[in-house]
Amino acid sequence: MVEFQYNDEPLLALIAERLVHQSVGLVYFDIAGFSQIEKIYGTQVCEQILRILKQTVTHVTPALITYRLIGDDFFIYTALPHGEQSDVWVVLRSLCKEIQLGAEQTILSELPILKEFNLHVGCDIIHNNQSKHLHYVVYSAMKNTIHQAKTKKVPSLISLERDEFQQILYDKNVSSVYQPIVDLSSGNILGYEALTRGPEGSQFHSPIELFKFAELEDSVYILDRLAREKALNGCQSLESSHKVFINVPSTIINDPMFTPGLTRTLLEQCGIKPHQVVFEITERSSIRDFESMKLVLEHYRSQGYQIAIDDAGAGYSSLQAIAELQPDYIKVDSSLVHGVHKDKIKENILRTFITMAQHMNIRLIAEGIEDHEDLHKIISMGVEYAQGFYLGRPNKELRSIESAIANDIKLHNTLKLKIESPITIGDLVIPMTTFEPNAVISEIAQYLKNKEDSLGVVIVDQNKPIGLLMREKLYRLLAEQYGIALNWNRPVQKIMDQQPLIVEADMPIEQVSQIAMSRDINKLYDIVLVTRMGKFIGVTTIRSILECITNVKMKNARFANPLTGLPGNLQIQHEIQSFLYTQKFFSVIYIDLDEFKSFNDLYGYQRGDELIQYTSEVLKQAVILLGISADFVGHIGGDDFIVITSVTQPEQLCQDIIHEFEKGVARFYNKQMWSEIRGRNGLPLQTKGPTLSLSVIVCNPNLKTEVNSETISNWAAKMKKAAKAQAGNVYNVHILS
Numbered sequence: 001m002v003e004f005q006y007n008d009e010p011l012l013a014l015i016a017e018r019l020v021h022q023s024v025g026l027v028y029f030d031i032a033g034f035s036q037i038e039k040i041y042g043t044q045v046c047e048q049i050l051r052i053l054k055q056t057v058t059h060v061t062p063a064l065i066t067y068r069l070i071g072d073d074f075f076i077y078t079a080l081p082h083g084e085q086s087d088v089w090v091v092l093r094s095l096c097k098e099i100q101l102g103a104e105q106t107i108l109s110e111l112p113i114l115k116e117f118n119l120h121v122g123c124d125i126i127h128n129n130q131s132k133h134l135h136y137v138v139y140s141a142m143k144n145t146i147h148q149a150k151t152k153k154v155p156s157l158i159s160l161e162r163d164e165f166q167q168i169l170y171d172k173n174v175s176s177v178y179q180p181i182v183d184l185s186s187g188n189i190l191g192y193e194a195l196t197r198g199p200e201g202s203q204f205h206s207p208i209e210l211f212k213f214a215e216l217e218d219s220v221y222i223l224d225r226l227a228r229e230k231a232l233n234g235c236q237s238l239e240s241s242h243k244v245f246i247n248v249p250s251t252i253i254n255d256p257m258f259t260p261g262l263t264r265t266l267l268e269q270c271g272i273k274p275h276q277v278v279f280e281i282t283e284r285s286s287i288r289d290f291e292s293m294k295l296v297l298e299h300y301r302s303q304g305y306q307i308a309i310d311d312a313g314a315g316y317s318s319l320q321a322i323a324e325l326q327p328d329y330i331k332v333d334s335s336l337v338h339g340v341h342k343d344k345i346k347e348n349i350l351r352t353f354i355t356m357a358q359h360m361n362i363r364l365i366a367e368g369i370e371d372h373e374d375l376h377k378i379i380s381m382g383v384e385y386a387q388g389f390y391l392g393r394p395n396k397e398l399r400s401i402e403s404a405i406a407n408d409i410k411l412h413n414t415l416k417l418k419i420e421s422p423i424t425i426g427d428l429v430i431p432m433t434t435f436e437p438n439a440v441i442s443e444i445a446q447y448l449k450n451k452e453d454s455l456g457v458v459i460v461d462q463n464k465p466i467g468l469l470m471r472e473k474l475y476r477l478l479a480e481q482y483g484i485a486l487n488w489n490r491p492v493q494k495i496m497d498q499q500p501l502i503v504e505a506d507m508p509i510e511q512v513s514q515i516a517m518s519r520d521i522n523k524l525y526d527i528v529l530v531t532r533m534g535k536f537i538g539v540t541t542i543r544s545i546l547e548c549i550t551n552v553k554m555k556n557a558r559f560a561n562p563l564t565g566l567p568g569n570l571q572i573q574h575e576i577q578s579f580l581y582t583q584k585f586f587s588v589i590y591i592d593l594d595e596f597k598s599f600n601d602l603y604g605y606q607r608g609d610e611l612i613q614y615t616s617e618v619l620k621q622a623v624i625l626l627g628i629s630a631d632f633v634g635h636i637g638g639d640d641f642i643v644i645t646s647v648t649q650p651e652q653l654c655q656d657i658i659h660e661f662e663k664g665v666a667r668f669y670n671k672q673m674w675s676e677i678r679g680r681n682g683l684p685l686q687t688k689g690p691t692l693s694l695s696v697i698v699c700n701p702n703l704k705t706e707v708n709s710e711t712i713s714n715w716a717a718k719m720k721k722a723a724k725a726q727a728g729n730v731y732n733v734h735i736l737s
Contacts, residue, residue, distance in 0.1 A: 011077070012134055014065055018079050019128040023201060024065065025092040026126055026138075027076040027099060028145035029053070032118040034072040041113060049107055049117075056103040061095065075142065080125065088125065096123045122148030128201045165204060165213050169222060173199050174210070176231040177394035180401055181245065181365060181387045184379050185413055185514040187406030191243030193280065193387065194231035195394050211249065221252045232266045237398055238276065245278045245308060245329075250293070264303065274304030278329060281321070282310045290324040297325060308365070312353065322362075330357055334368020334388070341377035341617075342667060344610050354382055372408070376621055379412050412624050413511065425512045426505030428548060429530050429538035434460045437467070437493035444492055445474065455527055458536065459496050465529045465536045467496035502529045505537060509552075513545050563609055564616035566635035575632045575644055576712060580701070587650040588699040590716045591619065591657065593639035595691045603668070611668050611692070612639060615661065619643060622656045654696045654731035662729060665690050696731035 018024050031037075031049065038046045053074060057067055063079040078095065080088050100119050107117050122145030126137060168174065178192040196211075198204035204213065214223040228246055235244050267274060279300065297307055308329035309321050313336045322330060332353055340346045350366070357364040366378050369388030378386060392401050400406075435444060435457050444457055448471050456474075459467035469492060477495060478484050487495065501519065503512050516528055527539045559570045567575075579586045593615060600608035616633075619641055623631045632644040647653060669690055697719040699712055719732065 008068065011066060011068065012138065015077060015126060015138060016134055018065060019126070019134075019201075022082060023080045023088065023128070024126040025078045025080045025088075025095070026124050026141045026145055027078065027092070027096045028122040028142070028149055029074040029076075029100070029103075030120040030146070030149045031072045031074075032120055037114070045111060045113070048111060052107050052110060053103050056099055056106060060099050060102055073146075075145075092123050092125065096121050120149040120152060122146060124148075127199070161203070161213060162217065164202065165210075165217060165219075168198060168202075168204060168210075169219065169226065172226055172230075174223075174226055174230055175396070176227070176234045177396055178234065178244075178398050179387055179394040180392040180399065181243075181385055182391050182401055182406075182409070183518070184384060184386055184409055185511065185518070187401070187409035187413075189239075189242055189400060190385050191245060191276075191278070192235075192238075192398055193245040194227075194234070194247070196227040196230070196247070207247075215251070220249055224249060224252055229266060232270045232272065234396070235272060235398065236270045238270075238272055240273070240276070242398075243276050243278050243306075244272070245280045247282050247310065248279045250281050275306070277304075278306045278308050280308045280310045280331065281325070281327070290320070294325060311367075313349065322356075322360075326360065327362060329363045329365055329385075331365045331367055337366045337368045337374065337378070337388075338370060339374065341373040342664065344613075347377070347381070350378070350383070351381060375409070376412055376624070377617075379409065380617070380620065423509050423548060423552060424506050425503055425509050425528070425530055425540060425545075426532070426537070428509065428540040428544050429505065430540060430544075432456075432458050432527070432539045434458045434465075434536065435492060437461055437496075438491045440488075441474070441478075441490050441492060441495070442488045444469065445478065445488075448474065455541070457492075458529060458539065459492055460536050463535050465500070465502055465531065467493065467498050468500035468526060468529065469496045470526055473497075497523070497526070500526065500529050502531060505530050505532045509545055509548055513549055516542055516545065561635035561637070563612055564635045566616055566620075566633055566641075568634065569636060572632075572634040572636065572642055575634070577708075579644055579646075580708065584646065585648070586644060586646045586701070588701070588712055588716070589643040589645065589650060589654065590636075590697045590699070590719075591615070591641040591643065592695045592697075594693045594695055596639040599668075599692055603670075607668060611665075614664060614668070615639070615641065615694075618657060618660045618664070622653055622660060626653050626656055650698050650700075651731070654698060657696065658694055658729045658731065661694055662690075665692055668692075693729045694731075696729075698731060 065077040068075040124141040124144045181190045196207040198210045204210045214220045306328040309327045311333040314333035365385040456470040634642045
């Protein structure tokens with residue numbers, strides 16, 4: 001059976017042009033008893049009726065595209081405003097009524113010979129439907145309006161929505177877009193969240209509206225299954241190390257139709273493993289039966305799937321869901337993340353989530369990252385993963401993030417770790433025996449038998465590490481049936497791990513720890529190979545790394561400033577002595593807040609503490625962006641800070657510190673209280689802006705002379721007085737001899 005298609009090409013061209021940017025409304029009028037009017041009153045009266053109708057349509061329809069008169073059938077095409085589907089329908093039906101009443105009243109007024117005059121009406125919306133030809137779409141709309149006019153039934157909004165929704169399910173007219181989730185320790189992709197989209201231009205384009213209506217129609221499972229199918233079909237290029245996060249409404253988890261078997265079949269078709277899939281539990285309604293849900297989720301976990309709780313901090317019972325379900329991932333809602341770099345309350349709430357996740361061994365994902373300030377803030381706070389428009393917008397393809405952003409994350413993370421823990425992996429290196437790639441298994445087995453304390457051997461080629469063979473893996477291989485016979489005389493390169501973890505000696509231990517613990521479970525406790533300039537220098541163990549990190553954190557906690565977490569005076573003295581010992585160029589930068597006491601007296605200690613913390617963040621960010629890996633940031637106490645840097649142009653670092661401080665300090669003030677600010681002498685300060693400023697003193701020690709940390713400290717105290725005598729934000733550079 002061939003469908004009839006409407007073939008008015010000029011009209012279709014006009015409609016197609018408008019459908020690029022908006023929907024088009026169709027209003028239909030049929031003149032009741034028109035042939036009878038012509039018989040009784042003649043052709044002239046009929047022509048007058050048609051003329052009045054045309055005038056009314058032109059006058060009442062400001063967005064008129066065109067109209068068509070076919071016999072006594074009137075088809076009016078009008079552009080519709082942007083907005084929600086329900087609002088657009090209201091506009092179209094109001095227009096329909098206005099034309100009908102206007103035409104009927106005018107015709108009865110101008111043609112009093114007519115005892116009565118009625119128009120039968122219908123209306124419909126023409127959407128940009130990519131899956132169907134425009135001829136068919138227009139013809140279908142015409143049929144709908146004619147049917148409405150004949151039956152005198154303009155459909156209710158809910159029935160129109162129901163028809164559209166059912167048509168979407170029938171046509172499987174949903175799609176998936178994918179937003180990257182980024183590992184903040186490396187800038188690499190952890191995975192992608194699959195986001196469902198309805199038809200373009202439809203009121204159901206938004207997944208929120210789509211699933212909300214599905215709940216009303218008791219069709220959530222059918223829609224969810226379709227969404228999962230589309231999401232997985234779009235992931236056939238997913239890398240084996242990446243994951244796909246699929247939203248699953250909490251209401252369907254207990255649905256007997258929701259089975260992992262169906263999803264597993266789809267996975268096999270798409271070449272995806274269950275451990276790559278994370279079911280993201282969304283809470284559109286509260287979870288009532290946690291016990292049964294826990295049983296169901298444990299069953300899915302046994303299949304290899306992982307679980308995430310979405311919108312933590314904004315759902316009905318997200319904290320209870322976290323406690324009861326113990327997910328693998330927590331996704332913190334964007335409302336708690338957006339603007340966190342300038343909102344202390346959000347920062348404190350996010351820190352609570354970080355601490356909770358660490359204690360429960362759950363990975364944290366921050367949603368809603370829309371600028372680099374928030375990104376830098378959550379990296380410094382220790383959030384593991386993030387997603388948001390700044391990192392990557394949802395796309396039909398599985399796209400990586402921009403290389404500039406990935407590099408920024410790596411730099412920020414590396415220098416953050418360096419500030420927190422100046423110890424590098426090279427400090428933990430121990431020697432290990434190496435073998436050439438053609439060494440036979442029997443030779444290595446004999447060596448390990450004689451060296452019972454050796455965890456394994458490293459395979460090198462021209463002193464470059466190319467592989468690793470752990471003792472337990474070799475023994476497991478030889479213990480298999482025919483293991484010795486098959487492998488005893490084979491070269492080690494045939495069975496060695498060809499992708500061991502290899503790191504450069506100057507990498508911070510915190511960063512190595514993060515990389516090592518993100519390895520495959522079968523390699524989690526393999527030794528780490530360390531190189532310098534690509535040449536093998538030794539190995540270290542996961543145990544050594546974790547013990548060192550624990551000791552460093554305990555030491556830092558003992559001597560760090562409790563307000564900012566920055567190293568205190570003992571470590572500052574140690575760092576200055578260390579820099580002096582190297583006999584290489586470095587600068588000591590002292591930073592002091594001017595007029596802090598008057599600010600603290602007016603606004604109180606809490607606001608003062610927030611300002612001190614803000615200043616410490618400005619210094620850390622400046623060092624991360626412009627400093628080098630060995631640079632140091634410390635908190636002397638009160639409103640005094642120190643930066644020790646080896647950059648050749650410390651002036652640029654000072655300029656950035658002052659610029660960033662000026663950019664954000666105004667938010668700590670109430671503008672209505674400018675006049676109440678008082679200076680050191682107790683008199684009101686004449687100001688219409690922030691009174692706080694920075695005095696920055698740069699000391700470049702002359703290493704050819706006798707200089708020590710006490711000399712530098714005494715000199716800085718004198719220079720600080722001179723700097724404070726100058727108004728506003730200033731920095732001075734001096735060579736100390």
